[in-house]
Amino acid sequence: xxxLTRDAxxxxxxxxxxxxxxxEVERFRQELSEILAYVEQLDKVDTKDLEPTYQVTGLKxxxxxxxxxxxxxxxxxxxxxxxxxxxGQFKVKRVLx
Amino acid sequence: xxxxxAIADIAGRVQKGELKAVDLMxxxxxxxxxxxxxxxxxxxPEARAMARAKxxxxxxxxxxxxxxxxxxxxxxxxxxxxxxxxxxxxxxxxENFEAPYQATAVNKLxxxxxxxxxxxxxxxxxxxxxxxxxxxxxxxNPYDKTRVPGxxxxxxxxxxxxxxxxxxxxTDTGSSVRLPAAFCNVVGLKPTYGAVSRSGVxxxxxxxxxxxxxxxxxxDAALVFDVMAGTDELDSTTIERDPKGYDIQSATxxxxxxxxxxxxxxxxxxxxxxVKKQINGAIKQLxxxxxxxxxxxxxxxxxxxxxxxxxxxxxxxxNLARYDGQRYGLSASDAKExxxxxxxxxxxxxxxxxxxxxxxxxxxxxxxYYDAYYKKAQTVRTKLINEYEAVFKNVxxxxxxxxxxxPFKIGARAKDPLQMYLSDLLMVGSNITxxxxxxxxxxxxxxxxxxxxxxxxxxxxxxxxSFAKAFEGLSK
Numbered sequence: 001x002x003x004l005t006r007d008a009x010x011x012x013x014x015x016x017x018x019x020x021x022x023x024e025v026e027r028f029r030q031e032l033s034e035i036l037a038y039v040e041q042l043d044k045v046d047t048k049d050l051e052p053t054y055q056v057t058g059l060k061x062x063x064x065x066x067x068x069x070x071x072x073x074x075x076x077x078x079x080x081x082x083x084x085x086x087x088g089q090f091k092v093k094r095v096l097x
Numbered sequence: 098x099x100x101x102x103a104i105a106d107i108a109g110r111v112q113k114g115e116l117k118a119v120d121l122m123x124x125x126x127x128x129x130x131x132x133x134x135x136x137x138x139x140x141x142p143e144a145r146a147m148a149r150a151k152x153x154x155x156x157x158x159x160x161x162x163x164x165x166x167x168x169x170x171x172x173x174x175x176x177x178x179x180x181x182x183x184x185x186x187x188x189x190x191x192e193n194f195e196a197p198y199q200a201t202a203v204n205k206l207x208x209x210x211x212x213x214x215x216x217x218x219x220x221x222x223x224x225x226x227x228x229x230x231x232x233x234x235x236x237x238n239p240y241d242k243t244r245v246p247g248x249x250x251x252x253x254x255x256x257x258x259x260x261x262x263x264x265x266x267x268t269d270t271g272s273s274v275r276l277p278a279a280f281c282n283v284v285g286l287k288p289t290y291g292a293v294s295r296s297g298v299x300x301x302x303x304x305x306x307x308x309x310x311x312x313x314x315x316x317d318a319a320l321v322f323d324v325m326a327g328t329d330e331l332d333s334t335t336i337e338r339d340p341k342g343y344d345i346q347s348a349t350x351x352x353x354x355x356x357x358x359x360x361x362x363x364x365x366x367x368x369x370x371x372v373k374k375q376i377n378g379a380i381k382q383l384x385x386x387x388x389x390x391x392x393x394x395x396x397x398x399x400x401x402x403x404x405x406x407x408x409x410x411x412x413x414x415x416n417l418a419r420y421d422g423q424r425y426g427l428s429a430s431d432a433k434e435x436x437x438x439x440x441x442x443x444x445x446x447x448x449x450x451x452x453x454x455x456x457x458x459x460x461x462x463x464x465x466y467y468d469a470y471y472k473k474a475q476t477v478r479t480k481l482i483n484e485y486e487a488v489f490k491n492v493x494x495x496x497x498x499x500x501x502x503x504p505f506k507i508g509a510r511a512k513d514p515l516q517m518y519l520s521d522l523l524m525v526g527s528n529i530t531x532x533x534x535x536x537x538x539x540x541x542x543x544x545x546x547x548x549x550x551x552x553x554x555x556x557x558x559x560x561x562x563s564f565a566k567a568f569e570g571l572s573k
Contacts, residue, residue: 015459016414017421018452019440027449028456031514035457038515039403039470045477052475053482055304055334056531056555057291062333069330077197081425092423093435 004033101263104169104317105346108210111168114157118150118168118212125170125214128261135237137246137255138172138215145181146170149212164209166324171206172256172265175216176223176299179203186299187231188221190426190446200297201332202266202308202325209324214262217252222417223268223301224450225249226276226520229511232448237507239281240545244504247280247520249273250311254281257311264312264321270301271405272499272524274309275536279499279548282538284565285311286318288558290531291336293322294329302412303334305405305528315537315566319345322558339559350563352571353387356492362398363497363523363550371542376498379539379549382571383496393492395484398526400477405525406518407461407474413451414458420446453514482530489554494564498523499536499548523550533558535565539572 004012009029013020020028075088084091101107110116129138153168173179176186178196185191203213220230228236228251236251238244239258246255250267254277257265267274269287278285286309293308300306310321323343328335359380364373384390422428422442429441447455461470488495501522510517527534532555539549549568553561 009456012456012459012463015463016452016455017418017436017439017443018447018455019444020452024449024452028453031453032457032460034515035406035453035518036460038518039407039461039474042400042403042407042470042473042477045397045400045473045480047473047476047480050476050479050483052472053479054475056482057289057334057336059291059334059336064330071198073198078424080197081194083422083428083430090424093432093438095435 004029004036099260101260101313103314104166104263104312104320107169107263108165108167111153111210112157112163116168118153119147121168121170122146122150122212122214125262128259129215132259132261135239135242135255135259136234137218137236137252137259137261139175139185139187139218139233139252140182140216142179142181142213142216146212146214153210166206167210169211170214170262171211172215172217172253172262173203173213174219174250174253174265174267176219176268177203177266178297179213179216181213182216184216186222187219187233188446188448188451189232190420192427194425196297198297201294201329203297205325206321215256217250217256217265219252220249220450221448222299222451223249223270223273224413224454226272226517227505227510228252228277229507230448230450235507238504241504243506244545245280245507247277247500247504251277253311254278254283254285257281257283257313264310264317267309267311268298268301269307269309269528270305271409271528272521274311275499275524275534275548275550276520278311278536280504280546282546283311283313284315284318284538285309285536286322286562287527287534288322288326289336289533289556291334292558293325294332294335296329296331300416302409303416304412305409307528315535315562315569316346319343319562336556339556341559343559343562345559345562345566348563348566350567352383352567355388355494355564357383357388357390358393358488358492358495359390360398360495360497361392361394367522368498368501369503371503372498372501372547375540375542375547376549379568379572380496383568386571391492393488393495395481395488395526397477397480397484401481401526401529402518402522404474404477404481404529405521406457407470408478408529410454410458411462411471412458413454414462417447417451417455422446450514478529481526485530485532494561495552497550499550503542503545503547527552531555533561535561537565537569
């Protein structure tokens with residue numbers, strides 16, 4: 001049974017881009033350990049000679065012409081919810097400190 | 098409270114000018130006001146609904162043609178993108194989000210004249226089985242205010258039960274249409290994976306998510322599904338419609354000789370006796386009507402919840418990665434750098450359950466763990482699909498309970514995530530394998546509703562609906 005360490009939770013928080021509080025780190029350490037212990041029961045299932053299934057309908061490579069379509073939303077509509085924009089672009093914080 | 102007439106009757110009377118769409122809107126708004134204590138609704142796009150209703154009435158007055166859902170009010174789960182107000186997914190992250198386009202399913206309903214009167218509460222991001230995970234408030238069960246309505250489409254099911262509108266839309270990733278339908282004594286359809294476009298619906302777990310309908314009767318749920326179903330170039334996972342469609346108003350189904358399998362694994366010790374009693378009563382009704390009943394086994398089914406709680410969080414972590422505070426949604430204005438902005442926006446915009454699923458997902462997908470968790474789960478998925486196919490060689494439909502328990506008390510499972518996850522035990526198999534399933538009311542146990550789950554093979558949605566209608570006829 002896998003017990004997550006505090007460091008493991010901090011690593012997952014980083015991978016997930018979440019800045020957790022100390023209280024959350026401890027809470028999630030316990031809860032996530034319990035959930036992982038539950039799902040690890042799959043170790044017992046014999047899956048010899050079976051391939052994984054990622055999509056259940058069997059559709060493959062659904063293509064369409066590489067042409068723009070006339071869609072309901074225009075760029076200005078998509079920028080309407082942006083926290084910051086300039087000249088029709090999303091504006092983000094500086095990348096380097 | 099008065100029942101709504103059948104959806105086709107409402108639309109028929111609007112088409113003839115006997116009923117005004119505007120009056121139907123007013124009735125829905127009145128019902129919303131009168132049922133506020135149940136907290137089923139997040140927002141009401143009243144101005145847009147009234148404008149659309151007036152348009153329809155004007156068209157009818159001029160002798161114009163209006164659609165087969167003309168003037169019919171509906172409630173959309175608040176993870177469907179709609180115009181006329183906000184779309185929040187019941188999350189702080191999207192608390193102020195105004196959709197720049199509408200979901201394909203909503204557009205299709207609107208083309209036929211249906212009108213969205215309210216946006217329903219849900220577990221935030223559709224993560225949950227009780228609607229207690231909403232970042233805003235907890236919806237109450239229409240039959241007992243101290244209990245949950247089920248989730249995640251709890252607001253949708255409650256709205257239909259309270260007669261706010263004759264139907265509501267829902268999404269079902271593991272149980273989210275069927276469980277609240279069972280807990281609120283309404284019909285809830287989870288169609289075959291890919292039957293309805295998910296374009297414009299807030300994505301949860303993309304290999305499991307389907308869009309379904311909730312209504313008072315099987316026929317109404319089927320009509321709504323018929324309108325929404327079909328391929329869409331905006332969702333490349335959509336499949337072709339049944340050539341006969343899904344409207345079953347004139348369909349008949351002869352129960353005599355139909356072969357029904359009772360799933361042994363769905364009648365185990367985790368199912369409460371009161372629930373078993375109702376389900377056995379329903380099975381007896383089917384037998385008396387001439388159906389051939391046999392017990393069948395899907396041996397890997399007890400592992401389905403473990404499969405689900407690997408695949409679902411993996412896909413959730415991927416789908417929720419887009420909420421980074423840069424393009425839309427909550428954005429931490431006090432962050433100094435880009436990385437800080439991501440971390441703080443996500444920390445503040447996501448509730449505990451979203452964070453839990455994102456981190457579990459990150460874990461099972463991370464290098465070193467991928468094979469042991471994610472690939473293993475997807476391989477057990479194959480095993481389950483094979484077992485379902487084998488069992489459907491011998492029976493036409495599978496039956497069992499929707500939920501192992503009646504609606505539980507608000508707060509009873511909220512503190513223990515794993516206990517909450519177990520609510521979905523008897524339903525996730527249909528999402529993992531993609532098969533269509535429906536929850537149909539099967540009476541009451543101690544004054545609390547119990548739902549019968551009926552499961553059909555892939556793409557047999559029309560047959561499923563016809564059979565469910567026949568069962569519904571027996572219990573009325």
